[in-house]
Amino acid sequence: MISLRSILAALTMLSLPLAAAGAAPAVNPPSVDVNGGATVVQQVDSAAALTGVTLVVRAGLDRQTMRENGLAALVAETIVRTPVSNPAQPLDDAIAARGGSIRFTVDPGDVRFYLESLAADAPAVLDMFRTALVAPSFAAETVRDAKTQLAREIAANQQVALNVGLDMLNAASSQQANAGLPELGTPASLAQLVPSDAASFYRAYYRRGGALVSAAGRLETLPPGTLSALGGSLPEGSTVAVTVHVARLGGSTHEIVAHRDISSPWLIAQYPAPVVSSRDFGPMLVLAAFLRRTISDIAQVPGVVSPTFASRSVGAVYVYDRVPASLVLYVNGGIIGNPSRAFATALSVVNVLAATRLQGSIEEFKAVAAGDFADDATTLETRTWLAAVFSRESASPDFINSGLASISATTAADVQRVARKYLGNPTIALVLPRGTNLQD
Amino acid sequence: MIRHAQVCAVAAFAAAWLLVGAAAAPPAMPQQMGALPRGGTYVIYPDLTVGSASIALWFRAPGAGYDNATPGIANLAATAAAVAPLASGRSLYALVHSLGGDLNVEVYPDIVGVATVVPAAAARRVVAAITAAYFAPILDDTAVKTARANAAVLGVQQRYEADTTLHDLLFRRIFAGGPAHYPPLPTTVSALTSVSTPQISDFAKHAFRSENAMLVMTGNVDPSSVAAVTDGAGTGRGDPPFDSPLAPNPAPTTATGAVGGIGLAWVGPPIADEKAATALDFVADYLFRDETGVVTRELDASASDALVIGQFITLHDPGVMVVTIGGDRESGVRDRVLAAIAAMQQPMNPQTFDGAREAFLYHVASDTQTPQERSDNLGWYGAEGNLSYAPGMLDGSYAESVRALDPAYVAGVVRRYLQAPVLVDLVAAATPQEPSQ
Numbered sequence: 028m029i030s031l032r033s034i035l036a037a038l039t040m041l042s043l044p045l046a047a048a049g050a051a052p053a054v055n056p057p058s059v060d061v062n063g064g065a066t067v068v069q070q071v072d073s074a075a076a077l078t079g080v081t082l083v084v085r086a087g088l089d090r091q092t093m094r095e096n097g098l099a100a101l102v103a104e105t106i107v108r109t110p111v112s113n114p115a116q117p118l119d120d121a122i123a124a125r126g127g128s129i130r131f132t133v134d135p136g137d138v139r140f141y142l143e144s145l146a147a148d149a150p151a152v153l154d155m156f157r158t159a160l161v162a163p164s165f166a167a168e169t170v171r172d173a174k175t176q177l178a179r180e181i182a183a184n185q186q187v188a189l190n191v192g193l194d195m196l197n198a199a200s201s202q203q204a205n206a207g208l209p210e211l212g213t214p215a216s217l218a219q220l221v222p223s224d225a226a227s228f229y230r231a232y233y234r235r236g237g238a239l240v241s242a243a244g245r246l247e248t249l250p251p252g253t254l255s256a257l258g259g260s261l262p263e264g265s266t267v268a269v270t271v272h273v274a275r276l277g278g279s280t281h282e283i284v285a286h287r288d289i290s291s292p293w294l295i296a297q298y299p300a301p302v303v304s305s306r307d308f309g310p311m312l313v314l315a316a317f318l319r320r321t322i323s324d325i326a327q328v329p330g331v332v333s334p335t336f337a338s339r340s341v342g343a344v345y346v347y348d349r350v351p352a353s354l355v356l357y358v359n360g361g362i363i364g365n366p367s368r369a370f371a372t373a374l375s376v377v378n379v380l381a382a383t384r385l386q387g388s389i390e391e392f393k394a395v396a397a398g399d400f401a402d403d404a405t406t407l408e409t410r411t412w413l414a415a416v417f418s419r420e421s422a423s424p425d426f427i428n429s430g431l432a433s434i435s436a437t438t439a440a441d442v443q444r445v446a447r448k449y450l451g452n453p454t455i456a457l458v459l460p461r462g463t464n465l466q467d
Numbered sequence: 468m469i470r471h472a473q474v475c476a477v478a479a480f481a482a483a484w485l486l487v488g489a490a491a492a493p494p495a496m497p498q499q500m501g502a503l504p505r506g507g508t509y510v511i512y513p514d515l516t517v518g519s520a521s522i523a524l525w526f527r528a529p530g531a532g533y534d535n536a537t538p539g540i541a542n543l544a545a546t547a548a549a550v551a552p553l554a555s556g557r558s559l560y561a562l563v564h565s566l567g568g569d570l571n572v573e574v575y576p577d578i579v580g581v582a583t584v585v586p587a588a589a590a591r592r593v594v595a596a597i598t599a600a601y602f603a604p605i606l607d608d609t610a611v612k613t614a615r616a617n618a619a620v621l622g623v624q625q626r627y628e629a630d631t632t633l634h635d636l637l638f639r640r641i642f643a644g645g646p647a648h649y650p651p652l653p654t655t656v657s658a659l660t661s662v663s664t665p666q667i668s669d670f671a672k673h674a675f676r677s678e679n680a681m682l683v684m685t686g687n688v689d690p691s692s693v694a695a696v697t698d699g700a701g702t703g704r705g706d707p708p709f710d711s712p713l714a715p716n717p718a719p720t721t722a723t724g725a726v727g728g729i730g731l732a733w734v735g736p737p738i739a740d741e742k743a744a745t746a747l748d749f750v751a752d753y754l755f756r757d758e759t760g761v762v763t764r765e766l767d768a769s770a771s772d773a774l775v776i777g778q779f780i781t782l783h784d785p786g787v788m789v790v791t792i793g794g795d796r797e798s799g800v801r802d803r804v805l806a807a808i809a810a811m812q813q814p815m816n817p818q819t820f821d822g823a824r825e826a827f828l829y830h831v832a833s834d835t836q837t838p839q840e841r842s843d844n845l846g847w848y849g850a851e852g853n854l855s856y857a858p859g860m861l862d863g864s865y866a867e868s869v870r871a872l873d874p875a876y877v878a879g880v881v882r883r884y885l886q887a888p889v890l891v892d893l894v895a896a897a898t899p900q901e902p903s904q
Contacts, residue, residue: 054518054587054687074514076832076861123759126825128833145829243516316567332546332560332617333572336624391565397586398567401518405686405837410517427518431586 056425057241057414065258068241068414068424072407075244078149079407080142082160082257083239083415086232087137089206089268095224096205097177097212102163102225102233103131103138104173109159117172118159127152135197135206135350136268139415141408146245153253160233161260165226174217181211188293189357192456195283196297199454200351204273236265239418241411281454286461291361294370296453298377300345300352304421307448308347309396309433310441313389314380314450315345315354316396317442322356322373341369348416354449374453380446385439392442396434401427498845498860499690505602506677506701509693510849512685512841512860520590520686521838523582524601525846527706528674530576531649537662537670539618539653542574544671545581546614548604558610559600563593573843576638576646577709577782578850579674584839587687595695598682601675602698606668614667615659622654626725629793629893630776633730636722636891637789641732645711647782677701683846686838708783708852719890727895728793729801731888736880737784738853745868746880747779747788748858752827754807755790759826762807766800773800783851788885805888811881814874828869835859 057070091098107129108117122129127144140160144152163169184190194209201207212220240258242249301307319342326337340359346352356373360366404413404427418424499511528545531538549560549572563570568585581601585593625631635650642648653659673679677699684692713734736743754762755777766773773794780787792800815823835841841859848857858865 055516070516072514072516074512074516074861075836076859077829077836123826124822126829128829143829143833145825145832148825148829331620332550332570332613333621335620394565394567394586394589396567397588398519398569398584401586402569402584405517405519405839407836431518 054427056423056428057243057418059418059424060255062255063259064235064263065238065240065255065261066418067254067258068239068411068418069246069254070243070410070414071246072244075407076145077143077407078146078244078246078248079242079411080149080153080254080257081139081241081408081411081415082142083137083139083241084233084261085137085237085266086228087134087206088208088210089136089203090228090232090266091205091208092269093205093208093271095220095228096208096216098220098224098228099138100133100177100211101170101173101217101220102229103133103140104177105165105170105225106140106159106163107131108169108173108176109162109164110169111155111158118155121155122152125152125155129156133210135201135203139412141411143407146248149245149248150250150253153249153257157257157260160257163229165222165229167222170222170225174220177211177217178214181209181214184211185287186289188287188289188291188359188458189295191285191287192293192295192357192458193297193355195285195456196295196353196355196454197349199281199283200297200299200353201273202351203268204271205269206350232266233261234264234266235259235261236263239415241415241418241424243407243410243414281452283454283456284459285456286459286463289458289460291359292366292460292463293357293359293458294366295355295357295456295458296370296374297456298354298450298453300347300354300449301445302350302352302420303347303417303426303430307441307445309430309435309437310445311345311347311354311449312396312400312430312434313392313437314442314445315343316399317380317389317392318343318354318356318373318376319399320392320395321376322358322369325369325372326358341373348412356453377446377450377453380443381450385443387439389437389439389442393434393437397431400430400434501693503598503677503680503682503693503696503699503701505696505699506703507602507680507682507699507705509682509684510845510854511688511690511693512845513688513690514685514838515687517686517838518587519584519838520587520684520688521582521584521842522590522593522597522688523580523683523842523846524597524675525581525681525683525850526579526601526674526679527577527708527850528579528679529646529709530574530651531646532670533673535644535646535649537658537666538649539651539658540662540667540670541579541674542572542618542652543611543614543662544604544606544667544674545572545574545579546617547606547610547667548600548671548675549581550613551600551604551606551610553596553599559596562596566592568593574651576649576651576711578847580843580846580850582839582842582846590684590686590688591692591695594682594684594692595697598677598680598696599698601671601680602677604668604671604675606664606671608664611664611667618653618659621652625652625654629724629726629728630791632724632726633728633791633891633893634789636720636893637730637732637889638787640717640720640889640891641714641734641787642711643714646709647711678703679705681846681849683842683849685841685845710784713785717889719892721892721894723896724893725895726793726893727797728791728893729797730792730891730893731790731801731804733788733885733888735779735786735788735884737786738781738848738851738856739784741853741856741864741868742871742876743880743884744779744781744786744856745865746872746877747786747884748781749824749827749869749872749877750808750811750881750885751777751779751788752830753823754804754811756830759830762804765803771795771800773797775800775804777804781848781851790888808881808885811885812878814878817874820874820877824869824872828866831858831865831869
């Protein structure tokens with residue numbers, strides 16, 4: 028067990044300065060075009076065998092009313108299950124048979140589809156997607172199929188304690204009640220939705236305004252204009268969110284408790300965090316890296332080289348690609364011998380960070396932040412998504428160079444300022460096995 | 468399929484392990500290969516569109532020692548070399564972490580890989596450090612003590628991993644001797660403590676000598692980083708592959724462990740038989756891939772908690788198809804697995820086959836996107852003796868082998884190799900204990 032005292036000592040000394048690691052090789056930045064209302068971001072990667080395309084549409088959770096919980100996901104899943112090609116089969120099956128994949132994510136403000144395929148198959152795969160996107164099947168059978176699939180995914184998510192906790196925390200931290208609803212809805216809410224609900228939502232919100240296409244990989248196989256045509260395939264027009272205000276929770280500390288069919292308790296803390304365009308972005312990346320290393324050290328067996336169950340059962344994640352951004356700390360109580368103590372230590376470290384003057388160099392944690400940031404952006408999916416996030420929320424889609432530059436420019440004073448500004452009172456979620464309570 | 472993923476390369480470089488002269492790749496080929504300044508070889512697969520790089524060293528090294536009398540010695544030596552202080556006073560492990568990277572020591576029965584992923588700006592420095600740590604290892608008792616502690620913790624963890632435990636038990640049944648007969652991780656107290664520091668040091672100096680090494684660099688890395696290698700005194704040749712003799716008629720067996728499961732294994736083709744090996748990769752992908760495999764989807768649809776992992780492990784000679792089953796109703800799932808494999812003895816419907824083959828090509832490419840995935844595949848396939856066959860690389864022979872498959876050929880390979888499996892039934896003991904033999 029690492030004592031709080033030793034962590035305090037680490038905080039005040041941090042680390043010795045490193046010799047310069049060398050200049051970072053510049054990464055070719057993405058290019059951006061705005062065509063007919065849709066933005067197209069491209070990252071050509073000639074070393075890739077694949078083409079990856081993300082389409083972002085302003086049809087996320089905040090376009091739902093509270094009664095329509097799950098409707099954004101139902102529409103997206105209906106598109107994915109829409110019969111295409113000849114002989115007709117659901118879009119995802121047709122794409123898989125063609126050598127590719129499609130999946131979607133529902134965010135507070137957007138729904139995003141990600142398609143990936145061998146470069147040679149990309150034109151056909153995108154063509155199939157466009158066919159389903161512009162004319163989804165809202166036939167009862169297709170919508171029923173989509174509901175079945177969503178129900179299966181919801182059931183699977185409910186077995187993952189971290190997901191359960193994050194759902195609760197996101198609901199608590201959302202400015203708009205509907206934007207904090209569960210991504211996929213609930214089985215009960217989905218059961219209330221009928222095909223005409225899905226068709227109405229689609230007609231209202233699948234519009235070109237605010238749509239963004241982000242592509243990466245082998246793009247030279249795509250006929251000219253393919254990506255802009257995808258963005259332009261939706262009807263013109265923009266939409267606005269449905270406003271559903273909620274009163275903020277009172278009190279200085281917030282705890283949310285849920286029970287699920289899981290084998291061990293999870294403890295999760297969420298803090299507010301800056302968006303990518305903020306001057307606090309780089310410092311928060313450094314702060315998150317420090318916390319990640321620190322709570323991993325708390326859980327780690329001393330002197331062991333390889334990652335262990337224990338070191339993987341704790342973490343700190345800066346969620347900057349979701350609105351509102353947040354910093355999340357978590358502890359899996361099934362692996363850690365004394366999860367309450369580990370969690371309390373982690374929270375104490377956070378408090379100390381906000382209150383204690385930092386001394387020494389932060390270069391090592393800047394290096395860790397840079398390593399984590401760069402290594403988290405190596406698949407085509409993450410690269411297309413991060414380019415989309417940066418394109419929308421900052422002046423440039425060049426996420427890798429600007430992210431690394433913001434880390435490089437971070438000072439110890441910046442880290443201190445950001446810790447003080449954001450790491451106040453967290454909202455805490457406890458996800459417990461059924462039959463247990465807080466006293467256990 | 469293989470182990471983690473795959474690659475491809477240049478035919479002229481097929482036996483590149485012992486490459487002597489530098490070979491510049493033609494412009495269309497992303498790989499660059501050549502000889503290290505002081506012995507050994509390198510391969511570079513650059514991708515300047517990402518912000519990280521993977522720097523790895525791979526060696527042919529018998530996990531149980533050159534006389535197969537010290538199980539786990541390769542693991543102890545590789546880990547000790549990573550934590551031993553370099554001339555700067557800091558170990559490779561500490562340096563990589565201080566630069567914002569991660570280091571993994573990957574030890575298999577016949578090969579050792581030491582892989583790092585670091586920010587691109589740190590690549591050159593890590594090239595210098597990793598080659599210094601392994602080409603000129605100075606191992607003391609402190610480093611060996613850390614390596615033992617590391618192995619002890621991993622050994623305890625492994626008891627709760629049915630897949631890894633079954634894998635080791637199956638190999639012990641299939642191979643009568645040689646490195647593949649022994650688990651690469653020392654799991655007994657005697658294996659951990661009976662090998663002395665001088666033995667480990669001697670092993671490291673021989674196994675990790677520069678001429679036995681392949682340096683793999685992928686991601687955002689400059690080819691000039693090779694010049695950062697200043698250690699090594701290699702003028703000789705690398706070791707040949709460490710193959711293991713097969714057991715004549717391995718019988719089914721039952722073992723006890725901390726968790727239960729069933730393991731099935733079949734002896735397959737060598738890595739040199741690219742088409743047959745690829746056919747078994749295809750079969751594993753079609754039946755067992757997560758989310759898309761035929762057997763996997765059936766189990767998902769039945770709300771089963773069973774976990775089936777199936778892969779063809781490409782080795783120098785021979786490869787091995789392994790299927791492990793954990794979770795609930797294992798016997799029923801085993802029968803379903805065997806039925807699915809038996810069905811593959813007949814040629815698939817051509818349309819179904821075409822779709823499955825295209826999906827397989829995609830899966831291979833999807834699994835080899837990142838610098839680390841590419842580095843792992845290049846290192847593995849190079850060490851096993853067929854770098855040009857490493858899957859996932861552009862214009863390599865692996866994709867050609869996939870495209871050459873047809874339903875009749877795949878069925879023929881299944882009939883030839885996937886008949887009666889070696890079977891291990893792992894029974895969960897009431898109290899966790901070491902797996903019996």
